[in-house]
Amino acid sequence: MKNLPKEKRDRLILVCLGTVAVLAGLYYGLISFQQRSLQEMARLQAEQEIRLSNAQRLAGNSPQIQQNLAAAVGKLKAIEATMPAGDMYSWVIQTVNAFKEKYQVDIPSFSREVPSEVGMFAKFPYRAAIFNLRGTAHFHELGRFVADFENTFPYMRIQNVELDPASASNASVQSDQEKLAFKMEIVTLVNPTIN
DSSP states (O other), X not given: OTTSOHHHHHHHHHHHHXXXXXXXXXXXXXXXXXXXXXXXXXXXXXXXXXXXXXXXXXXXXXXXXXXXXXXXXXXXXXXXXXXXXXXXXXXXHHHHHHHGGGTTEEEEEEOOOEEEOOOSSTTOSOEEEEEEEEEEEOHHHHXXXXXXXXXXXXXXXXXXXXXXXXXXXXXXXXXXXXXXXXXXXXXXXXXXXXX
């Protein structure tokens, strides 16, 4: 390279630099783009393989899923059969009176139902009815009654419970003096298929 004239040497250096620049441009412009594209395709292929394996697993579990669905529908139908429909006032009186037999809870006052919407879910197929109840009971008996009632009837909820001491005129016996007067609301879902 020492024997080359300065002009040829400068051209040779420029040609080498140009070649390096073109190779770098090709690498960053085409090859790195292709590598990124291949990595993206590999990622998409891995996602599709995961989806395929999940679909195959679900397809293999189809009989179990159908069996679970049939059991859930049967359970829902059994619960709906016990839900109020038709004359809800007599239904709530019969249901509560039959349930309270094993508790020392006196509930002489039931109000008529107040229809309402269930505002929890969009397109919820059930409507609700609210009943106001009044009665007297000892504190622990009322607590057991409320807990067992809500556990027995999954579509009902007791809310807005107000407790007051029972009036002294009604409490003639010493044990009656410890009773509480209560007011509460029972909110129940109404069976949509029998209306």
